[in-house]
Amino acid sequence: MMKVLVTVKEVAEVEEDFVLDGTRIDDRFLEYDLNEWDDYAIETAVQLAEAGDDVEVVSATIGPERCEETIRMALAKGVDRGIRVWDDTLASVDLLDVNAKTEIFNAIIAEEEPDLILTGVQAHDDSFGATGVSVADAAGYEWAAVVNALDLDADAGVAHVRRELEGGVEELTDVELPAVLTIQTGINEPRYASLRGIRMAQRKEIAQQTLDDLGLDEGAVESQITLTDMYEPESESDVELFEGDADAAAASLASVLREKGVGAQ
Amino acid sequence: MDFELSPEHRMIRDTVQDFCEEEIKPIAQEVESEHRFPKEVFDQLGKLDMMGVPVSEEYGGLGGDQLMYALVTEELGRVSGGIGLSYAAHVSLGSKPIESFGTEEQKERWLTPLAQGDGMGAWALTEPGSGSDASDMDTTAVKDGDEWVLNGTKQFITNANVADSVLVKAVTDPNAGYDGISTFIIDPQNDDGFAVTTVWDKMGLNCSPTCEIALDDVRVPADRLLGEAGEGWTQTMKTLEGGRISIAALSTGLAQGAYEAAHQYAQEREQFGKPISKFDAIRDKLVDMYRKTERARLLTHNAAWRYDNGKPVTKASALAKLDASEASREVAEDAVQVLGGYGYTEDFAPQRFYRDAKLMEIGEGTSEIQHLIIGRQLGL
Numbered sequence: 001m002m003k004v005l006v007t008v009k010e011v012a013e014v015e016e017d018f019v020l021d022g023t024r025i026d027d028r029f030l031e032y033d034l035n036e037w038d039d040y041a042i043e044t045a046v047q048l049a050e051a052g053d054d055v056e057v058v059s060a061t062i063g064p065e066r067c068e069e070t071i072r073m074a075l076a077k078g079v080d081r082g083i084r085v086w087d088d089t090l091a092s093v094d095l096l097d098v099n100a101k102t103e104i105f106n107a108i109i110a111e112e113e114p115d116l117i118l119t120g121v122q123a124h125d126d127s128f129g130a131t132g133v134s135v136a137d138a139a140g141y142e143w144a145a146v147v148n149a150l151d152l153d154a155d156a157g158v159a160h161v162r163r164e165l166e167g168g169v170e171e172l173t174d175v176e177l178p179a180v181l182t183i184q185t186g187i188n189e190p191r192y193a194s195l196r197g198i199r200m201a202q203r204k205e206i207a208q209q210t211l212d213d214l215g216l217d218e219g220a221v222e223s224q225i226t227l228t229d230m231y232e233p234e235s236e237s238d239v240e241l242f243e244g245d246a247d248a249a250a251a252s253l254a255s256v257l258r259e260k261g262v263g264a265q
Numbered sequence: 266m267d268f269e270l271s272p273e274h275r276m277i278r279d280t281v282q283d284f285c286e287e288e289i290k291p292i293a294q295e296v297e298s299e300h301r302f303p304k305e306v307f308d309q310l311g312k313l314d315m316m317g318v319p320v321s322e323e324y325g326g327l328g329g330d331q332l333m334y335a336l337v338t339e340e341l342g343r344v345s346g347g348i349g350l351s352y353a354a355h356v357s358l359g360s361k362p363i364e365s366f367g368t369e370e371q372k373e374r375w376l377t378p379l380a381q382g383d384g385m386g387a388w389a390l391t392e393p394g395s396g397s398d399a400s401d402m403d404t405t406a407v408k409d410g411d412e413w414v415l416n417g418t419k420q421f422i423t424n425a426n427v428a429d430s431v432l433v434k435a436v437t438d439p440n441a442g443y444d445g446i447s448t449f450i451i452d453p454q455n456d457d458g459f460a461v462t463t464v465w466d467k468m469g470l471n472c473s474p475t476c477e478i479a480l481d482d483v484r485v486p487a488d489r490l491l492g493e494a495g496e497g498w499t500q501t502m503k504t505l506e507g508g509r510i511s512i513a514a515l516s517t518g519l520a521q522g523a524y525e526a527a528h529q530y531a532q533e534r535e536q537f538g539k540p541i542s543k544f545d546a547i548r549d550k551l552v553d554m555y556r557k558t559e560r561a562r563l564l565t566h567n568a569a570w571r572y573d574n575g576k577p578v579t580k581a582s583a584l585a586k587l588d589a590s591e592a593s594r595e596v597a598e599d600a601v602q603v604l605g606g607y608g609y610t611e612d613f614a615p616q617r618f619y620r621d622a623k624l625m626e627i628g629e630g631t632s633e634i635q636h637l638i639i640g641r642q643l644g645l
Contacts, residue, residue: 017532069275072272076280192313195277195281195327195329196314197314198273199327202273
C-alpha cells in the first residue's frame with residue numbers, strides 16, 4: 001500500500017473590481033478558493049491512486065473552518081480523507097511563516113508516514129515558495145522542486161521527474177522515496193469534480209487537529225519574520241509615439257534605443 | 266426559515282458554474298450560429314453526472330433533489346439557453362416520467378441510459394393542431410393483438426432528432442376525453458415508421474433541436490405503454506408541474522447571464538467622460554434587472570423547495586414559471602439596451618439571451634396558460 005499526502009491551502013483571491021483602502025482590501029472583494037498549484041498536486045495524487053492498486057490519498061491543510069469547503073472539493077475529486085489543523089493559537093497568528101508550516105506538516109508526516117508528499121510550488125497569496133522543500137528537509141525526505149512531469153515507479157521506490165528550471169531549462173532526475181515533490185502548474189489538467197464525487201465527499205472525513213493534538217505548542221508558530229510595512233509601489237509608464245514614414249520612425253526609434261543604452265558596448 | 270444553500274448544493278452549483286464558464290460559454294454563440302446540437306457538451310455533462318440529477322441512484326441518476334436540479338439548470342441557462350433547454354427537456358420531460366410511472370423493466374431499459382448520460386430523452390405532446398389545448402390531440406394508438414400501432418404528427422419536439430427515446434402521447438380511447446390518452450415509449454433509432462420531418466429554424470435556441478415528427482404505423486410491443494392506458498393526461502399534468510420549475514430555473518439563468526453582461530459592460534463603457542453605470546438611467550435599469558432576477562430565483566427556489574418537501578406545488582411552479590420567464594425576457598431586452606448598438610450584434614451575448622428568453626413565455630405552457638392555472642388555484 002502506498003500513501004500520498006497532499007498539502008493544500010485555501011487562498012484569498014481578489015475580485016476583478018476592487019477598491020484599495022490604504023493598503024487593505026476589504027473582505028467583500030475577496031473570494032476564497034483552492035490555491036491554483038495545489039489543484040495540480042491533487043490531480044497528480046488522484047491519478048496515482050487511479051493507476052495504482054492500493055493508494056491512499058490524504059490531504060492536509062492549515063486553516064479555519066471556512067476552508068472545509070475547499071478541502072471537500074479535493075475529497076470530491078478523489079482524495080480519500082482530509083486533515084485540517086486549526087486552533088485559537090493559530091487564529092491569533094498574523095503571519096504563519098515557512099518554519100511554522102514546516103513544524104505542523106512535519107508533525108502530520110510523523111503520524112501519517114506517507115511515501116510521497118505533493119505540494120504546490122507556491123501559494124499565490126504569500127508566495128514564499130519554500131514550504132515543500134523545507135518540509136522535506138525537516139522530515140528527512142528526498143525532494144524535487146518545480147516538477148512538471150512525473151513517472152512514478154512505486155515498486156522500485158523511485159520517482160522519475162522533470163523539473164522546470166530558470167530560462168526554459170529542464171532537468172530530468174530520479175528521486176528516491178519517501179520524497180516531497182513540489183508540483184508546477186501544467187503538469188496535468190485538473191479535473192472537474194463529478195457531482196457524484198461532490199455528494200460522496202459530504203460523507204468523507206475531515207479530521208480537525210489542534211497544535212496540541214500534534215504535540216506542538218505556541219513556540220512552533222512564533223515567527224522571526226514580522227511585517228514591517230506595506231505600501232503601494234509607484235508605477236510609471238512612458239509612451240513615445242513615432243510619427244512620419246518608416247525611415248523617419250526607424251531613425252527616431254534608433255535614437256531612443258541608443259539613449260536607453262540598447263546595443264551599447 | 267433558511268435561505269442559505271447547503272454546502273453540498275453550493276459546491277455543486279459552483280462546480281457546474283466553473284464548467285459552464287470554461288467549457289460552454291466560449292462556444293455558446295458559435296453553436297447557436299451554426300444551429301448545431303453540441304453532442305460533445307452533453308457527453309461531458311454525462312461524465313460529470315449532470316444528466317440525471319433528480320433521478321434516483323438506483324437508475325444511474327445522482328439522487329439529488331429538485332432544488333439541486335434547478336441550480337444546475339440555472340447555471341446552464343446563464344451561459345446557453347439552448348443547451349439549458351435540451352438539458353431540461355431531457356431530464357424533466359424525457360427521463361422523470363419514466364421514473365415516476367414506469368415499470369421496473371422500463372426504468373432499467375429506458376431510464377438508466379438517460380440518467381447515466383448515454384442517451385438523450387424527449388417527449389412529444391404538442392401537435393400541429395393542439396398546443397395550449399393539449400388534450401385535443403389527433404395522434405392515435407390502436408391495439409393490434411399484443412402490439413400498439415401509433416399514427417399522427419407531433420410538433421415542436423425538443424431533442425427528437427438526437428433522442429434515444431421519445432415519450433409520445435396518443436389517444437387510445439377516443440370516447441374517454443382526458444381519460445383516453447396514454448403515453449408510449451418510442452425508440453426513434455429502431456422503431457419503423459418514426460420520422461423527423463422538420464428541424465425548425467427558430468428565433469433563438471437554435472443549438473437545441475426542435476422537430477416535427479411523423480408517426481406512420483409505428484408498431485410497438487405492449488411493454489412500451491408507460492403506466493396504464495388512459496393515464497397519459499394525469500401523467501402530463503404531474504410532469505409539467507416539475508417541468509415548469511426547470512423552465513423557471515432556466516429563465517432565471519438567462520436573466521442572470523443577461524444581467525451580468527450588462528453589469529460588466531456598463532462599468533467599462535464610458536460616455537460623456539464617465540462609465541455609463543454612473544448615469545441614473547443606466548444604474549436604475551441595472552438595479553431593476555437585478556431585482557427581477559432575484560425575484561425569479563426566489564420564486565423558483567420556493568417552488569423547488571415545496572416540490573422536495575411534498576407540498577402542493579401547482580400554484581408555486583406556475584407562478585415561478587410565469588414570473589421567471591417574463592423576467593428573463595425583460596432583463597435580456599434591457600441588457601440589449603444597455604449595450605446599445607453592440608447589444609444588437611452577435612459579438613455580445615445579450616441579443617442571444619433576448620432571443621432565447623422569448624420561448625420561455627411559450628414553452629411548457631404559455632404565460633396565458635400559467636395565468637389560467639394560477640387563477641384556478643386562487644379560486645377565480
